[in-house]
Amino acid sequence: MLGAICFGSHANAYNALLCLPVTTLLWCLLVFGASIVQDRNLSEYDPSSSSSSKNVSCSHPLCKSRSSCKSLKDPCPYIADYSTEDTSSSGYLVDDILHLASFSKHAPQSSVQSSVIIGCGRKQTGSYLDGAAPDGVMGLGLGDVSVPSLLAKAGLIQNSFSICFDENDSGSVFFGDQGPATQQSTSFLPIGEKYDAYFVGVESYCIGNSCLTQSGFQALVDSGASFTFLPTEIYAEVVMKFDKLVSSRRISLQGNSWKYCYNASSEEMLKVPDMRLIFSKNQSFVVRNHIFSFPENEVGDHACFSYFTLEYNFTGILILQK
Numbered sequence: 001m002l003g004a005i006c007f008g009s010h011a012n013a014y015n016a017l018l019c020l021p022v023t024t025l026l027w028c029l030l031v032f033g034a035s036i037v038q039d040r041n042l043s044e045y046d047p048s049s050s051s052s053s054k055n056v057s058c059s060h061p062l063c064k065s066r067s068s069c070k071s072l073k074d075p076c077p078y079i080a081d082y083s084t085e086d087t088s089s090s091g092y093l094v095d096d097i098l099h100l101a102s103f104s105k106h107a108p109q110s111s112v113q114s115s116v117i118i119g120c121g122r123k124q125t126g127s128y129l130d131g132a133a134p135d136g137v138m139g140l141g142l143g144d145v146s147v148p149s150l151l152a153k154a155g156l157i158q159n160s161f162s163i164c165f166d167e168n169d170s171g172s173v174f175f176g177d178q179g180p181a182t183q184q185s186t187s188f189l190p191i192g193e194k195y196d197a198y199f200v201g202v203e204s205y206c207i208g209n210s211c212l213t214q215s216g217f218q219a220l221v222d223s224g225a226s227f228t229f230l231p232t233e234i235y236a237e238v239v240m241k242f243d244k245l246v247s248s249r250r251i252s253l254q255g256n257s258w259k260y261c262y263n264a265s266s267e268e269m270l271k272v273p274d275m276r277l278i279f280s281k282n283q284s285f286v287v288r289n290h291i292f293s294f295p296e297n298e299v300g301d302h303a304c305f306s307y308f309t310l311e312y313n314f315t316g317i318l319i320l321q322k
Helices: 126-130 147-153 232-246
Strands: 004-013 017-019 077-081 086-103 107-125 161-165 170-175 188-191 194-202 204-207 217-221 227-232 250-253 259-263 275-280 282-288 289-292 302-305 307-309
Touching: 107 126, 107 147, 147 170, 161 227, 204 232, 227 232, 232 307
Parallel strands: 227 307
Antiparallel strands: 004 017, 004 086, 004 170, 077 086, 086 107, 161 170, 188 194, 194 217, 204 275, 250 259, 259 302, 275 282, 289 302
16 A cells, blocks of 8 residues: 655545645646645646656657647647636646555555656646645546556556545545445446546435435535535435524524524534435445534634535535545
8 A cells, every 4th residue: 555645625536636745746837825835845846857757748648638739749738627617727748756655564664656647737727826736736536647547557556545634634645545344335437438537326315313305316526625515406405404403593694605504612513413325235424524613713603514505507416524
């Protein structure tokens, strides 16, 4: 199992992970001015300063934008568009060495090196200009150029990974980790004929001791989303049931996007009902952190149900788990 120590406020299960420069940096140009990392000394990845860096040419089998190339000898271009409004990154691909630490119960810790493909950003738009992902994003998806796929193809790991967070938003990513034998699981679903993202099928949504009727949907597991988004019909049922089970007094907070907020101490909010997603074969997943508590110096003992309804045409759910 290979591990990389990371930090940051979020990590995408399929396209983003904030990582320290000891592993790799995926932007060639940093986005400056991000307040979330002003206490950290970030380094800028420069391919020309790396003796192991080399361009991925348009003739490379993993170059997907060959139609945009004038010559097969040109660097392979890329463009990544994100669901966040007007947010994108574009540039070219380079190949470089990723340095990792290897962990095993049966052997001492050692270092491992592997070739990976990096998107070297030359133009960022949207939230990247406001400080999002100041030291880069790491591809963790199902595609051929994602880091887990490349490590697995090199024979270094099983094609799997896990992301673990602590209470301070720090954490680790472990490549090749398959979890404990006792964990529950469910299969990914294709969208069309492709497995482009981490979609799963949810059969029902449960609150407390009861499950909502007709609450099945497809879910996109995306730990890069800051909050959970539910389909409109499911959201309406969930918040109605949740509000009935919470004993705290409901309030309205100005300037707040959440509609279900409560005046409650931390002890009272511990009494909020449990929530579970039920998958096929009666496999279940406990939804944690569905309450957002405000710092005491902001609005006092207030907390909000941190779910939103989807405002665009998507019959699924985005899940963040820390």
